[in-house]
Amino acid sequence: YSTFQGDYKWKKHDLTYRIENYTPDMSVAEVDDSIKRALQLWADVTPLRFTRLYRGTADIMISFGVGDHQDGYPFDGPNGLLAHAFPPFEGIGGDAHFDDDEKFFYRSPQGYNLFLVAAHEFGHSLGLEHSRDPGALMYPTYIHRDVDTFVLPKDDVDGIQSLYGPNPDETGPRPTPPVTPNKCDPKLVLDAVTMLRGEIMFFKDSFFWRSSPHRGTVEQHLITGFWPEIPGHIDAAFESPLEDKVFIIKGEKVWALYGYEMAQGYPKSLSMFRLPRKVQKVDAVLYDETSYKILFFVNKQIYSYNEEQRRLEKGYPKPVEVVFPGMKGKVTAAFQYQGFNYLFSGSKMFEFGAYNKLRRVLNNNYFLPC
């Protein structure tokens, strides 16, 4: 997180706000509720309290405008800049302006959710600048999130509490603020790993890292920022070059990506791979390009599905250690890269070469340089 240079914070905890006008995109009640909930997000974790005014000048004046709206920072039409706000100081300080050339929504995932945009802008109104944490609410770009389950991320909580301290009226347990996974964490345990058209995708909690070996870059993103339908904490993922699809598995559900697009007709059930009914969760999946076989890791066993023949292989399940001698721990993720098989267990990555001979045991951020 970061805060505005200089002492840009309110010297009082009881603040006022006023909604000066409305957008035609939503009802008055929906706008009122979105604004109220967005302020409450910050009040829940600080001593700050917000009172609404219906006339006169409030600390936080909220308005919708288009193009040049007389504050010296014109908006730019649909998309692009959605809104802006001013840090705490006299006059325009604290005010939040929303670009009414945007389509704001109350609940639907398309367009821009007013609650999310407003919550971000009020972070500025209270003294926060943009955060570099891709999971933070104060990250500059708009990312749609499930507003029903949204919990202010830890980076934002730390930022606002660095200015105002915690909520002294804390009553009872609160949902744990989500922490953005750190690829430098030596104890990082990955949920799933897969190739995607030459890139390597590492999944952890609500995030994934996208590693482009040929570009030498690693980006971290919220899963929902790319695929709102796909949940966090997935179990496994693999790419089928035969179908040119990436399959993502959580519980008994299977989603499919076609490139970065969601494939139609999903989610399907895990039974599409003919796994026995008793298998209701897989730990990892490895696609073997040399044999078109899909290896499903279920606890300490492996099921092998022949993609060409569309059937489970005879003689399975087999113990993991029989197929990958030396692989003793539970496998949490797996992928094949440049002919080698990589199995992740805990914070380690086991590299297997020809005939599944164990070659090296590496740190699991070997492909995710810290």
Next chain:
Amino acid sequence: YTSPIAPPADEDRESIAVNYLTQLYGLPNQSNSDTEKRSSGMSLRLKEMQQFFRLKVTGKLDEETLDVMKKPRCGVPDVAA
């Protein structure tokens, strides 16, 4: 079979980048005359932006950088706000 959508022409790319960096990274409005100064100012702000978004810091307007510039976002500058 429509012809593939042409990538934004260079001047489009350039104007997207200049607008973005002017509004959000403090790129000073410069006349066209001092080209040298202008391009070095541009490269410096591009590096700042690439650094902020953990992109490859090249100071050049590559596809990844342009993609980030096109994403809907907040209008408060990322640096020197």
